[in-house]
Amino acid sequence: MNLVATNSFLNSLQPNALAGVKATLINMPIREQAKPNNPPVGPALLAARLREFGAEPTIIDLNIYRIKDEDAARRGLETGRSLTFAEARGLIGRTLEKAGGQHLIGLSGLITTLRWQTEVAKIVRDLDPDAMLVSGGGLATQFRADLLNWIPELDAVAHSEGDDIVVKIALDAKAMRDKGFERALNAGLLSPFYRETKDGRPRFVYHGGRPANLDSLPLPAYDLMQEDVDGFKVLEEYLNVPVWGGSAKNSSATSFEIKRSISTVSSRGCPFECKFCFRGAQGERNYGVRSAENLATEFIEYQNRYGVDFIGLMDDNFMVSPKRISALADILEPYAASGQLRWGAHGRLDEAADLRPDRKGGYRSADVLRVREMRRAGCIYIGFGAESASPQVLEDMGKGGFMLSSGTEVYNGFEFPRAMTQGIRNTLEAGIHGNCTWIMGYPGETLEQLQTSLGFIKWQQDLVTEGLVAGTPDHDDAMASINTSIFTATAYPGTEMFRHPRVRATLGDVFNLKFDRKSGQPVGDENFRQYVLELNDATKMITNESGRPLNFSSLSDDEFVHVREKLDAQDHDAVLGM
Incomplete structure (x- = not known):
């Protein structure tokens, strides 16, 4: 079943095609060293999609819990530890007891969640042995059928984008429950994703694809995370932890305070080819965007429903389309001008620089700068994946191209790409905080090349503190707003x-x-x-x-x-x- 066939298949379904189907989606813990700050948008999108066809979804978010006890203190976890496997079992058991027997249970998580998915699969198989157990998200997309060998409790893996294929998975689970596996298989209801029967259980490998129209998808079903089975206010906990900033304890420093925030995505896939990045679960290089109108509707809905003062867009490439940025500004400018709406996104420094070659062999700015239009729309934060300030390392990473096309400039003996320095200047002049993230230890990187990145951080600090008196609150705040944390280059399977x-x-x-x-x-x-x-x-x-x-x-x-x-x-x- 290809993408066109899947879309056609879904269009033929009745709104109640999944009536009576119960599905539980379980989100795995990540980053124990920091407070959870982004509600799981993937499971929430899938739950909303299932609900469109009459299913009864439940979300269990194992990531939200941070427990402060002696163990957390001993391990230096200031914000608390994640659940133990035993505690997770208790929570899952209580939730399933309340929800009843499930047709489908899905595990979702990044490639870093293999240990958790392995243990949770055992728990689920013991608590609800008749449910169809599926792994999706980044881990499943990377390892696909191999994951069935690593986690033998699984019935299926679902790779790539899940918005459409999750409906087919739920239909298969319903068919097997209603008719039995053999009758459902012989009737052709399990085609084409059934793979084999092993150890008495059917195995499936589902191929996800891009929905025909991203604007047609429902908003994430965040309402399913209002509270857990024990009454813990899951969503409220997320809303009160900043998406970005110092208190979020991530690499995204900010020069402003966030009190209540929520996150979403504006695009799928990526048109670029950075060699360290794996984009399989979000559409690979098949880049697609939601419209300005659709995004604006979601922004306003979240502000009205949750009282947020900031919305974070988690996809990496918001800035690709200047036309969409201007259209969003035209809609949101009244809200932004009154201070009612603030948001942030990610993009590339060459997009913020907006440099064009001129007839004299130099470079000029675009007539309309993207960062100025973003500020007009209420944007106050842009996260830039700078990764390195060394031109050679950028080439090695696959980030050369546009980043190096406008030449370089020298500062304190360091040679920086002009697109990077001009991008930072434009962003600051537009009134937007620009945050750069960095990587050390890329294959072949020398000490001198790493020092170039550190030199760029020094340049940023000098730029934002120019004219400020050392030791004053303004100076200290400006210095704290520059990200000085540096990741270690990690070789993720599936990347170049x-x-x-x-x-x-x-x-x-x-x-x-x-x-x-x-x-x-x-x-x-x-x-x-x-x-x-x-x-x-x-x-x-x-x-x-x-x-x-x-x-x-x-x-x-x-x-x-x-x-x-x-x-x-x-x-x-x-x-x-x-």
């Missing part, structure tokens, strides 16, 4: 970086990974599974059991560890002085 010869060699040495000579893909053995279990959200330095670091850079392992320790301690001067 993962196929880099240096990365493969290092993974072989440190984690004993093996690669198929013909396909180039990693062999899905226990060593590979153990490596995936070690993956985090790039906030940690990965080491093997012997303590050897996973180091893809040109630094020696000892230098790499020393630099990482200094960066973690925010001692950039020590690294600049090496």
